[in-house]
Amino acid sequence: MRNKQISKAVIKRLPRYRRYLRELQKKGVEKISSKDLSKLIGYTASQIRQDLNNFGGFGQQGYGYSVNNLYEEIGTILGLDKEYKMAIVGYGRLGRAIANYIANNEPKFHIIGIFDVKKIIQDIDDVEFDDAQIMTCKSLAGFIRSEQVDIAVITVPAEKAQLVADTVADAGVKGIWNLTAVDLEIPAGIAVENVHMSDSLHALAYYMQDAE
Amino acid sequence: MRNKQISKAVIKRLPRYRRYLRELQKKGVEKISSKDLSKLIGYTASQIRQDLNNFGGFGQQGYGYSVNNLYEEIGTILGLDKEYKMAIVGYGRLGRAIANYIANNEPKFHIIGIFDVKKIIQDIDDVEFDDAQIMTCKSLAGFIRSEQVDIAVITVPAEKAQLVADTVADAGVKGIWNLTAVDLEIPAGIAVENVHMSDSLHALAYYMQDAE
DNA sequence: TAGATTGTTAATCGATTAACAATC
DNA sequence: TAGATTGTTAATCGATTAACAATC
Numbered sequence: 001m002r003n004k005q006i007s008k009a010v011i012k013r014l015p016r017y018r019r020y021l022r023e024l025q026k027k028g029v030e031k032i033s034s035k036d037l038s039k040l041i042g043y044t045a046s047q048i049r050q051d052l053n054n055f056g057g058f059g060q061q062g063y064g065y066s067v068n069n070l071y072e073e074i075g076t077i078l079g080l081d082k083e084y085k086m087a088i089v090g091y092g093r094l095g096r097a098i099a100n101y102i103a104n105n106e107p108k109f110h111i112i113g114i115f116d117v118k119k120i121i122q123d124i125d126d127v128e129f130d131d132a133q134i135m136t137c138k139s140l141a142g143f144i145r146s147e148q149v150d151i152a153v154i155t156v157p158a159e160k161a162q163l164v165a166d167t168v169a170d171a172g173v174k175g176i177w178n179l180t181a182v183d184l185e186i187p188a189g190i191a192v193e194n195v196h197m198s199d200s201l202h203a204l205a206y207y208m209q210d211a212e
Numbered sequence: 213m214r215n216k217q218i219s220k221a222v223i224k225r226l227p228r229y230r231r232y233l234r235e236l237q238k239k240g241v242e243k244i245s246s247k248d249l250s251k252l253i254g255y256t257a258s259q260i261r262q263d264l265n266n267f268g269g270f271g272q273q274g275y276g277y278s279v280n281n282l283y284e285e286i287g288t289i290l291g292l293d294k295e296y297k298m299a300i301v302g303y304g305r306l307g308r309a310i311a312n313y314i315a316n317n318e319p320k321f322h323i324i325g326i327f328d329v330k331k332i333i334q335d336i337d338d339v340e341f342d343d344a345q346i347m348t349c350k351s352l353a354g355f356i357r358s359e360q361v362d363i364a365v366i367t368v369p370a371e372k373a374q375l376v377a378d379t380v381a382d383a384g385v386k387g388i389w390n391l392t393a394v395d396l397e398i399p400a401g402i403a404v405e406n407v408h409m410s411d412s413l414h415a416l417a418y419y420m421q422d423a424e
Numbered sequence: 425t426a427g428a429t430t431g432t433t434a435a436t437c438g439a440t441t442a443a444c445a446a447t448c
Numbered sequence: 449t450a451g452a453t454t455g456t457t458a459a460t461c462g463a464t465t466a467a468c469a470a471t472c
Contacts, residue, residue: 068307207403
Protein backbone atom coordinates (compact mmCIF):
# COMPACT_ATOMS: atom_id res chain seq x y z
CA MET A 1 0.00 0.00 0.00
CA ARG A 2 1.25 3.45 -0.87
CA ASN A 3 1.32 6.41 1.47
CA LYS A 4 -0.76 8.92 -0.44
CA GLN A 5 -3.95 7.83 -2.13
CA ILE A 6 -3.81 8.86 -5.77
CA SER A 7 -7.14 9.53 -7.44
CA LYS A 8 -8.41 7.25 -10.17
CA ALA A 9 -8.51 10.17 -12.58
CA VAL A 10 -4.75 10.58 -12.27
CA ILE A 11 -4.07 6.87 -12.78
CA LYS A 12 -6.26 6.79 -15.85
CA ARG A 13 -4.14 9.53 -17.41
CA LEU A 14 -0.80 7.81 -16.82
CA PRO A 15 -1.03 5.23 -19.61
CA ARG A 16 -1.97 8.05 -21.94
CA TYR A 17 1.08 10.11 -20.97
CA ARG A 18 3.16 7.03 -21.54
CA ARG A 19 1.76 6.47 -25.03
CA TYR A 20 2.54 10.01 -26.09
CA LEU A 21 6.02 9.82 -24.61
CA ARG A 22 6.62 6.62 -26.56
CA GLU A 23 5.66 8.43 -29.75
CA LEU A 24 8.04 11.27 -28.94
CA GLN A 25 10.75 8.72 -28.19
CA LYS A 26 10.20 7.09 -31.57
CA LYS A 27 10.57 10.47 -33.22
CA GLY A 28 13.85 10.98 -31.41
CA VAL A 29 12.63 13.88 -29.25
CA GLU A 30 14.83 14.10 -26.16
CA LYS A 31 13.12 16.63 -23.95
CA ILE A 32 9.68 18.16 -23.61
CA SER A 33 8.18 20.87 -21.45
CA SER A 34 4.80 20.53 -19.76
CA LYS A 35 3.66 23.34 -22.06
CA ASP A 36 4.56 21.47 -25.25
CA LEU A 37 3.24 18.19 -23.90
CA SER A 38 0.02 20.03 -23.09
CA LYS A 39 -0.40 21.06 -26.73
CA LEU A 40 0.14 17.49 -27.82
CA ILE A 41 -1.93 15.60 -25.29
CA GLY A 42 -4.64 18.12 -24.53
CA TYR A 43 -4.34 18.35 -20.74
CA THR A 44 -3.27 21.69 -19.25
CA ALA A 45 0.42 22.12 -18.48
CA SER A 46 -0.57 22.70 -14.88
CA GLN A 47 -2.40 19.40 -14.70
CA ILE A 48 0.51 17.56 -16.24
CA ARG A 49 2.89 18.93 -13.61
CA GLN A 50 0.43 18.23 -10.81
CA ASP A 51 -0.11 14.67 -12.01
CA LEU A 52 3.59 13.90 -12.26
CA ASN A 53 4.43 15.52 -8.94
CA ASN A 54 2.18 13.05 -7.20
CA PHE A 55 4.97 10.59 -7.78
CA GLY A 56 8.11 12.71 -7.69
CA GLY A 57 9.91 15.56 -9.36
CA PHE A 58 10.86 14.11 -12.71
CA GLY A 59 11.58 17.41 -14.41
CA GLN A 60 14.27 20.01 -14.29
CA GLN A 61 13.55 23.72 -13.96
CA GLY A 62 14.32 25.73 -17.04
CA TYR A 63 14.67 22.56 -19.12
CA GLY A 64 11.59 20.38 -18.96
CA TYR A 65 11.34 16.60 -18.83
CA SER A 66 13.59 14.01 -20.38
CA VAL A 67 11.35 11.99 -22.69
CA ASN A 68 13.22 8.72 -22.13
CA ASN A 69 13.38 9.17 -18.40
CA LEU A 70 9.74 10.17 -17.99
CA TYR A 71 8.62 7.26 -20.16
CA GLU A 72 10.53 4.87 -17.93
CA GLU A 73 9.36 6.51 -14.72
CA ILE A 74 5.71 6.28 -15.69
CA GLY A 75 6.25 2.65 -16.65
CA THR A 76 7.66 2.00 -13.20
CA ILE A 77 4.82 3.85 -11.48
CA LEU A 78 2.33 1.70 -13.38
CA GLY A 79 4.22 -1.45 -12.47
CA LEU A 80 5.19 -2.18 -16.05
CA ASP A 81 8.75 -2.94 -15.01
CA LYS A 82 7.49 -6.20 -13.52
CA GLU A 83 6.48 -9.43 -15.25
CA TYR A 84 2.96 -10.84 -15.05
CA LYS A 85 1.63 -14.34 -15.58
CA MET A 86 -1.78 -14.40 -17.17
CA ALA A 87 -4.53 -16.89 -17.81
CA ILE A 88 -7.18 -16.20 -20.40
CA VAL A 89 -10.55 -17.61 -19.45
CA GLY A 90 -12.91 -17.88 -22.39
CA TYR A 91 -11.37 -18.48 -25.78
CA GLY A 92 -14.03 -17.26 -28.15
CA ARG A 93 -13.54 -14.47 -30.64
CA LEU A 94 -12.81 -11.86 -28.00
CA GLY A 95 -10.46 -14.14 -26.07
CA ARG A 96 -8.48 -14.74 -29.23
CA ALA A 97 -8.35 -11.05 -30.08
CA ILE A 98 -7.08 -10.24 -26.60
CA ALA A 99 -4.56 -13.08 -26.61
CA ASN A 100 -3.25 -11.87 -29.92
CA TYR A 101 -2.99 -8.28 -28.71
CA ILE A 102 -1.11 -9.25 -25.56
CA ALA A 103 1.25 -11.63 -27.30
CA ASN A 104 2.19 -8.96 -29.84
CA ASN A 105 2.12 -5.78 -27.80
CA GLU A 106 2.66 -6.45 -24.12
CA PRO A 107 6.07 -8.00 -23.50
CA LYS A 108 5.68 -7.94 -19.71
CA PHE A 109 2.42 -9.88 -19.74
CA HIS A 110 2.82 -13.60 -20.38
CA ILE A 111 -0.09 -15.78 -21.31
CA ILE A 112 0.72 -19.09 -19.69
CA GLY A 113 -2.72 -20.67 -19.83
CA ILE A 114 -5.86 -20.47 -21.92
CA PHE A 115 -9.13 -21.92 -20.71
CA ASP A 116 -12.40 -22.65 -22.40
CA VAL A 117 -15.44 -24.82 -21.80
CA LYS A 118 -14.10 -27.22 -24.38
CA LYS A 119 -10.51 -28.06 -24.96
CA ILE A 120 -9.78 -26.70 -28.39
CA ILE A 121 -7.40 -29.17 -29.94
CA GLN A 122 -5.51 -26.63 -31.92
CA ASP A 123 -5.46 -22.88 -31.92
CA ILE A 124 -7.29 -22.19 -35.16
CA ASP A 125 -5.55 -18.89 -35.54
CA ASP A 126 -2.25 -20.67 -35.26
CA VAL A 127 -0.64 -18.22 -32.87
CA GLU A 128 1.98 -19.02 -30.28
CA PHE A 129 1.45 -17.65 -26.79
CA ASP A 130 4.57 -18.47 -24.83
CA ASP A 131 3.57 -22.13 -25.30
CA ALA A 132 0.37 -21.60 -23.39
CA GLN A 133 -1.75 -24.69 -23.21
CA ILE A 134 -5.44 -24.62 -23.95
CA MET A 135 -7.34 -26.36 -21.20
CA THR A 136 -10.88 -26.93 -20.03
CA CYS A 137 -12.17 -24.77 -17.22
CA LYS A 138 -12.17 -27.75 -14.87
CA SER A 139 -8.45 -27.39 -14.37
CA LEU A 140 -8.61 -23.60 -13.91
CA ALA A 141 -8.31 -23.32 -10.11
CA GLY A 142 -5.55 -25.90 -9.89
CA PHE A 143 -3.56 -24.27 -12.67
CA ILE A 144 -3.78 -20.80 -11.15
CA ARG A 145 -2.59 -22.13 -7.82
CA SER A 146 0.22 -24.30 -9.10
CA GLU A 147 1.48 -21.85 -11.71
CA GLN A 148 0.93 -18.77 -9.52
CA VAL A 149 -1.02 -16.90 -12.13
CA ASP A 150 -1.11 -13.16 -11.40
CA ILE A 151 -3.90 -11.99 -13.70
CA ALA A 152 -7.05 -13.68 -14.96
CA VAL A 153 -8.53 -12.26 -18.15
CA ILE A 154 -12.24 -12.96 -18.24
CA THR A 155 -13.89 -13.13 -21.66
CA VAL A 156 -16.56 -15.72 -21.01
CA PRO A 157 -20.29 -15.12 -21.64
CA ALA A 158 -21.91 -12.71 -19.15
CA GLU A 159 -23.78 -15.38 -17.22
CA LYS A 160 -20.58 -17.30 -16.44
CA ALA A 161 -18.47 -14.27 -15.53
CA GLN A 162 -19.15 -14.13 -11.77
CA LEU A 163 -18.54 -17.85 -11.36
CA VAL A 164 -15.19 -17.56 -13.11
CA ALA A 165 -14.34 -14.50 -11.03
CA ASP A 166 -15.11 -16.37 -7.80
CA THR A 167 -12.98 -19.29 -8.92
CA VAL A 168 -9.93 -17.27 -9.88
CA ALA A 169 -10.22 -14.97 -6.87
CA ASP A 170 -10.36 -17.98 -4.58
CA ALA A 171 -7.40 -19.56 -6.37
CA GLY A 172 -5.28 -16.53 -5.60
CA VAL A 173 -4.97 -14.19 -8.57
CA LYS A 174 -3.89 -10.65 -7.75
CA GLY A 175 -5.75 -9.00 -10.60
CA ILE A 176 -8.75 -9.55 -12.82
CA TRP A 177 -9.14 -8.00 -16.24
CA ASN A 178 -12.85 -8.12 -16.93
CA LEU A 179 -13.93 -7.82 -20.56
CA THR A 180 -17.49 -9.01 -20.01
CA ALA A 181 -20.56 -6.78 -19.93
CA VAL A 182 -21.19 -7.37 -16.23
CA ASP A 183 -19.76 -5.88 -13.06
CA LEU A 184 -18.05 -8.45 -10.90
CA GLU A 185 -18.05 -8.78 -7.14
CA ILE A 186 -14.48 -9.28 -6.13
CA PRO A 187 -13.01 -9.61 -2.62
CA ALA A 188 -11.04 -6.60 -1.38
CA GLY A 189 -7.34 -6.91 -2.06
CA ILE A 190 -7.78 -8.15 -5.61
CA ALA A 191 -7.53 -5.49 -8.31
CA VAL A 192 -10.14 -5.36 -11.05
CA GLU A 193 -10.24 -3.41 -14.25
CA ASN A 194 -13.24 -3.45 -16.54
CA VAL A 195 -13.43 -2.91 -20.27
CA HIS A 196 -17.13 -2.40 -20.82
CA MET A 197 -17.34 -2.14 -24.57
CA SER A 198 -21.12 -1.95 -24.64
CA ASP A 199 -21.10 1.00 -22.23
CA SER A 200 -18.67 2.76 -24.54
CA LEU A 201 -20.86 2.15 -27.58
CA HIS A 202 -23.90 3.46 -25.73
CA ALA A 203 -22.05 6.60 -24.70
CA LEU A 204 -21.14 7.07 -28.37
CA ALA A 205 -24.82 6.92 -29.27
CA TYR A 206 -25.47 9.68 -26.73
CA TYR A 207 -22.79 11.98 -28.11
CA MET A 208 -23.98 11.43 -31.66
CA GLN A 209 -27.19 13.23 -30.76
CA ASP A 210 -25.22 16.40 -30.10
CA ALA A 211 -23.19 15.92 -33.25
CA GLU A 212 -24.18 16.85 -36.77
CA MET B 213 -27.39 20.39 -29.36
CA ARG B 214 -29.00 20.19 -25.93
CA ASN B 215 -29.66 23.13 -23.64
CA LYS B 216 -27.77 22.07 -20.56
CA GLN B 217 -24.31 20.58 -20.87
CA ILE B 218 -24.23 17.27 -19.03
CA SER B 219 -20.87 16.21 -17.66
CA LYS B 220 -19.06 13.22 -19.10
CA ALA B 221 -19.09 11.56 -15.69
CA VAL B 222 -22.89 11.49 -15.73
CA ILE B 223 -23.06 10.09 -19.26
CA LYS B 224 -20.60 7.36 -18.40
CA ARG B 225 -22.88 6.21 -15.59
CA LEU B 226 -26.03 6.00 -17.71
CA PRO B 227 -25.21 2.74 -19.53
CA ARG B 228 -24.41 1.24 -16.17
CA TYR B 229 -27.76 2.27 -14.68
CA ARG B 230 -29.39 0.78 -17.73
CA ARG B 231 -27.59 -2.55 -17.32
CA TYR B 232 -28.71 -2.88 -13.71
CA LEU B 233 -32.26 -1.91 -14.58
CA ARG B 234 -32.27 -4.59 -17.29
CA GLU B 235 -31.25 -7.16 -14.69
CA LEU B 236 -34.03 -6.03 -12.36
CA GLN B 237 -36.45 -6.19 -15.26
CA LYS B 238 -35.39 -9.77 -16.00
CA LYS B 239 -36.01 -10.65 -12.37
CA GLY B 240 -39.50 -9.20 -12.63
CA VAL B 241 -38.84 -6.30 -10.23
CA GLU B 242 -41.34 -3.53 -10.97
CA LYS B 243 -40.17 -0.61 -8.87
CA ILE B 244 -37.01 0.47 -7.13
CA SER B 245 -36.06 3.36 -4.85
CA SER B 246 -32.85 5.32 -5.26
CA LYS B 247 -31.83 3.86 -1.89
CA ASP B 248 -32.18 0.25 -3.03
CA LEU B 249 -30.60 0.98 -6.40
CA SER B 250 -27.73 2.56 -4.51
CA LYS B 251 -27.11 -0.68 -2.60
CA LEU B 252 -27.10 -2.59 -5.85
CA ILE B 253 -25.05 -0.32 -8.05
CA GLY B 254 -22.74 1.32 -5.55
CA TYR B 255 -23.43 5.00 -6.23
CA THR B 256 -25.06 7.05 -3.46
CA ALA B 257 -28.82 7.45 -3.60
CA SER B 258 -28.23 11.18 -3.78
CA GLN B 259 -26.05 10.83 -6.83
CA ILE B 260 -28.56 8.59 -8.56
CA ARG B 261 -31.32 11.15 -8.06
CA GLN B 262 -29.07 13.99 -9.17
CA ASP B 263 -28.01 12.10 -12.28
CA LEU B 264 -31.54 11.25 -13.33
CA ASN B 265 -32.89 14.72 -12.61
CA ASN B 266 -30.52 16.12 -15.20
CA PHE B 267 -32.93 14.67 -17.72
CA GLY B 268 -36.27 14.85 -16.00
CA GLY B 269 -38.27 13.65 -13.02
CA PHE B 270 -38.70 9.97 -13.71
CA GLY B 271 -39.65 8.96 -10.19
CA GLN B 272 -42.62 9.35 -7.96
CA GLN B 273 -42.41 10.60 -4.39
CA GLY B 274 -43.13 7.97 -1.81
CA TYR B 275 -42.89 5.21 -4.41
CA GLY B 276 -39.60 5.23 -6.27
CA TYR B 277 -38.89 4.56 -9.92
CA SER B 278 -40.67 2.19 -12.27
CA VAL B 279 -37.98 -0.23 -13.48
CA ASN B 280 -39.47 -0.65 -16.95
CA ASN B 281 -40.04 3.04 -17.41
CA LEU B 282 -36.63 4.10 -16.19
CA TYR B 283 -34.95 1.49 -18.37
CA GLU B 284 -36.75 2.87 -21.41
CA GLU B 285 -36.10 6.49 -20.46
CA ILE B 286 -32.37 5.95 -20.10
CA GLY B 287 -32.34 4.14 -23.42
CA THR B 288 -34.02 7.15 -25.02
CA ILE B 289 -31.60 9.59 -23.36
CA LEU B 290 -28.69 7.57 -24.75
CA GLY B 291 -30.27 7.51 -28.20
CA LEU B 292 -30.79 3.75 -28.14
CA ASP B 293 -34.31 4.15 -29.47
CA LYS B 294 -32.82 5.01 -32.85
CA GLU B 295 -31.25 2.74 -35.46
CA TYR B 296 -27.62 3.05 -36.53
CA LYS B 297 -25.83 1.90 -39.65
CA MET B 298 -22.31 0.76 -39.00
CA ALA B 299 -19.23 -0.08 -40.99
CA ILE B 300 -16.43 -2.11 -39.45
CA VAL B 301 -13.03 -1.09 -40.72
CA GLY B 302 -10.38 -3.71 -40.04
CA TYR B 303 -11.50 -7.31 -39.98
CA GLY B 304 -8.81 -9.02 -37.96
CA ARG B 305 -9.40 -10.85 -34.70
CA LEU B 306 -10.69 -7.78 -32.89
CA GLY B 307 -12.91 -6.72 -35.79
CA ARG B 308 -14.48 -10.16 -35.79
CA ALA B 309 -14.99 -10.16 -32.04
CA ILE B 310 -16.68 -6.76 -32.22
CA ALA B 311 -18.82 -7.73 -35.21
CA ASN B 312 -19.94 -10.82 -33.38
CA TYR B 313 -20.75 -8.87 -30.22
CA ILE B 314 -22.79 -6.26 -32.09
CA ALA B 315 -24.67 -8.77 -34.19
CA ASN B 316 -25.67 -10.74 -31.11
CA ASN B 317 -26.19 -8.04 -28.51
CA GLU B 318 -26.99 -4.71 -30.09
CA PRO B 319 -30.23 -4.88 -32.06
CA LYS B 320 -30.21 -1.15 -32.86
CA PHE B 321 -26.76 -1.21 -34.43
CA HIS B 322 -26.63 -2.71 -37.90
CA ILE B 323 -23.40 -3.76 -39.50
CA ILE B 324 -23.96 -3.04 -43.16
CA GLY B 325 -20.37 -3.12 -44.35
CA ILE B 326 -17.08 -4.72 -43.33
CA PHE B 327 -13.80 -3.46 -44.71
CA ASP B 328 -10.32 -4.87 -44.68
CA VAL B 329 -7.10 -4.43 -46.64
CA LYS B 330 -7.89 -7.63 -48.46
CA LYS B 331 -11.28 -8.81 -49.48
CA ILE B 332 -11.83 -11.93 -47.42
CA ILE B 333 -13.76 -14.31 -49.66
CA GLN B 334 -15.73 -15.89 -46.89
CA ASP B 335 -16.25 -15.01 -43.27
CA ILE B 336 -14.22 -17.73 -41.64
CA ASP B 337 -16.34 -17.54 -38.51
CA ASP B 338 -19.42 -18.08 -40.61
CA VAL B 339 -21.52 -15.40 -38.96
CA GLU B 340 -24.26 -13.38 -40.62
CA PHE B 341 -24.18 -9.64 -40.13
CA ASP B 342 -27.38 -8.30 -41.68
CA ASP B 343 -25.92 -9.44 -45.02
CA ALA B 344 -22.95 -7.13 -44.63
CA GLN B 345 -20.52 -7.41 -47.47
CA ILE B 346 -16.80 -7.67 -46.89
CA MET B 347 -14.98 -5.16 -49.06
CA THR B 348 -11.53 -3.72 -49.54
CA CYS B 349 -10.79 -0.36 -47.99
CA LYS B 350 -10.65 1.23 -51.45
CA SER B 351 -14.41 1.34 -51.57
CA LEU B 352 -14.76 2.66 -48.00
CA ALA B 353 -15.44 6.35 -48.66
CA GLY B 354 -17.88 5.66 -51.48
CA PHE B 355 -19.79 3.10 -49.44
CA ILE B 356 -20.13 5.38 -46.42
CA ARG B 357 -21.46 8.14 -48.62
CA SER B 358 -23.86 6.07 -50.68
CA GLU B 359 -25.16 3.96 -47.81
CA GLN B 360 -25.21 6.84 -45.32
CA VAL B 361 -23.24 4.96 -42.69
CA ASP B 362 -23.67 6.53 -39.24
CA ILE B 363 -20.84 4.91 -37.31
CA ALA B 364 -17.40 3.69 -38.34
CA VAL B 365 -15.81 1.12 -36.05
CA ILE B 366 -12.05 1.32 -36.35
CA THR B 367 -10.08 -1.82 -35.53
CA VAL B 368 -7.18 -1.46 -37.94
CA PRO B 369 -3.51 -1.47 -36.84
CA ALA B 370 -2.45 1.69 -34.96
CA GLU B 371 -0.46 3.18 -37.83
CA LYS B 372 -3.46 3.11 -40.17
CA ALA B 373 -5.99 4.42 -37.66
CA GLN B 374 -5.71 8.16 -38.35
CA LEU B 375 -5.88 7.63 -42.11
CA VAL B 376 -9.06 5.60 -41.73
CA ALA B 377 -10.48 8.21 -39.35
CA ASP B 378 -9.79 10.99 -41.85
CA THR B 379 -11.44 8.98 -44.60
CA VAL B 380 -14.60 8.14 -42.72
CA ALA B 381 -14.89 11.62 -41.20
CA ASP B 382 -14.61 13.17 -44.63
CA ALA B 383 -17.16 10.72 -46.03
CA GLY B 384 -19.70 11.90 -43.48
CA VAL B 385 -20.00 9.49 -40.54
CA LYS B 386 -21.58 10.98 -37.42
CA GLY B 387 -19.67 8.82 -34.96
CA ILE B 388 -16.42 6.90 -34.67
CA TRP B 389 -15.90 4.01 -32.33
CA ASN B 390 -12.16 3.75 -31.92
CA LEU B 391 -10.78 0.46 -30.67
CA THR B 392 -7.17 1.15 -31.59
CA ALA B 393 -4.43 2.12 -29.15
CA VAL B 394 -4.08 5.65 -30.54
CA ASP B 395 -5.98 8.88 -30.01
CA LEU B 396 -7.56 10.16 -33.17
CA GLU B 397 -7.89 13.73 -34.39
CA ILE B 398 -11.46 14.15 -35.47
CA PRO B 399 -13.19 17.29 -36.76
CA ALA B 400 -15.61 18.92 -34.34
CA GLY B 401 -19.17 17.74 -34.83
CA ILE B 402 -18.25 14.08 -35.14
CA ALA B 403 -18.56 12.03 -31.95
CA VAL B 404 -15.72 9.74 -30.92
CA GLU B 405 -15.56 7.10 -28.26
CA ASN B 406 -12.38 5.24 -27.47
CA VAL B 407 -11.90 1.78 -26.03
CA HIS B 408 -8.26 1.82 -25.06
CA MET B 409 -7.72 -1.72 -23.89
CA SER B 410 -4.00 -1.29 -23.33
CA ASP B 411 -4.62 1.71 -21.05
CA SER B 412 -6.99 -0.42 -19.04
CA LEU B 413 -4.46 -3.23 -18.70
CA HIS B 414 -1.80 -0.77 -17.58
CA ALA B 415 -4.12 0.72 -14.97
CA LEU B 416 -4.71 -2.84 -13.73
CA ALA B 417 -0.97 -3.29 -13.30
CA TYR B 418 -0.91 -0.15 -11.17
CA TYR B 419 -3.71 -1.27 -8.88
CA MET B 420 -2.14 -4.69 -8.45
CA GLN B 421 0.73 -3.02 -6.62
CA ASP B 422 -1.66 -1.90 -3.90
CA ALA B 423 -3.31 -5.28 -3.81
CA GLU B 424 -2.11 -8.36 -1.95
C1' DT C 425 -53.74 10.63 6.93
C1' DA C 426 -48.94 8.91 7.88
C1' DG C 427 -44.94 7.10 5.74
C1' DA C 428 -41.93 6.96 2.14
C1' DT C 429 -39.22 8.80 -1.23
C1' DT C 430 -38.55 12.01 -4.71
C1' DG C 431 -36.74 16.54 -6.66
C1' DT C 432 -33.92 20.23 -5.55
C1' DT C 433 -31.26 23.50 -2.94
C1' DA C 434 -27.33 24.11 0.01
C1' DA C 435 -22.91 22.40 1.92
C1' DT C 436 -18.90 19.86 1.27
C1' DC C 437 -15.43 17.80 -0.89
C1' DG C 438 -12.06 16.98 -4.43
C1' DA C 439 -9.99 17.99 -8.73
C1' DT C 440 -8.37 21.38 -11.93
C1' DT C 441 -6.33 25.69 -12.97
C1' DA C 442 -3.69 29.78 -11.94
C1' DA C 443 0.12 31.96 -9.98
C1' DC C 444 4.66 32.41 -8.59
C1' DA C 445 8.83 31.52 -5.98
C1' DA C 446 12.55 28.23 -6.54
C1' DT C 447 16.11 26.78 -9.45
C1' DC C 448 18.32 24.83 -13.37
C1' DT D 449 23.69 36.01 -15.59
C1' DA D 450 19.02 35.99 -17.89
C1' DG D 451 15.49 33.06 -19.52
C1' DA D 452 12.88 29.19 -19.09
C1' DT D 453 10.31 26.00 -16.76
C1' DT D 454 9.59 23.28 -12.91
C1' DG D 455 7.47 22.18 -8.23
C1' DT D 456 4.13 23.72 -5.20
C1' DT D 457 0.84 26.68 -2.90
C1' DA D 458 -3.40 29.17 -3.38
C1' DA D 459 -7.75 30.09 -5.91
C1' DT D 460 -11.33 28.40 -8.59
C1' DC D 461 -14.32 25.41 -10.39
C1' DG D 462 -17.19 21.40 -10.67
C1' DA D 463 -18.94 17.21 -8.87
C1' DT D 464 -20.65 14.69 -5.03
C1' DT D 465 -23.10 14.40 -0.80
C1' DA D 466 -26.32 16.00 2.64
C1' DA D 467 -30.54 17.92 3.92
C1' DC D 468 -35.21 18.82 3.58
C1' DA D 469 -39.46 20.65 1.68
C1' DA D 470 -42.68 18.89 -1.73
C1' DT D 471 -45.78 15.35 -2.74
C1' DC D 472 -47.38 10.85 -3.91
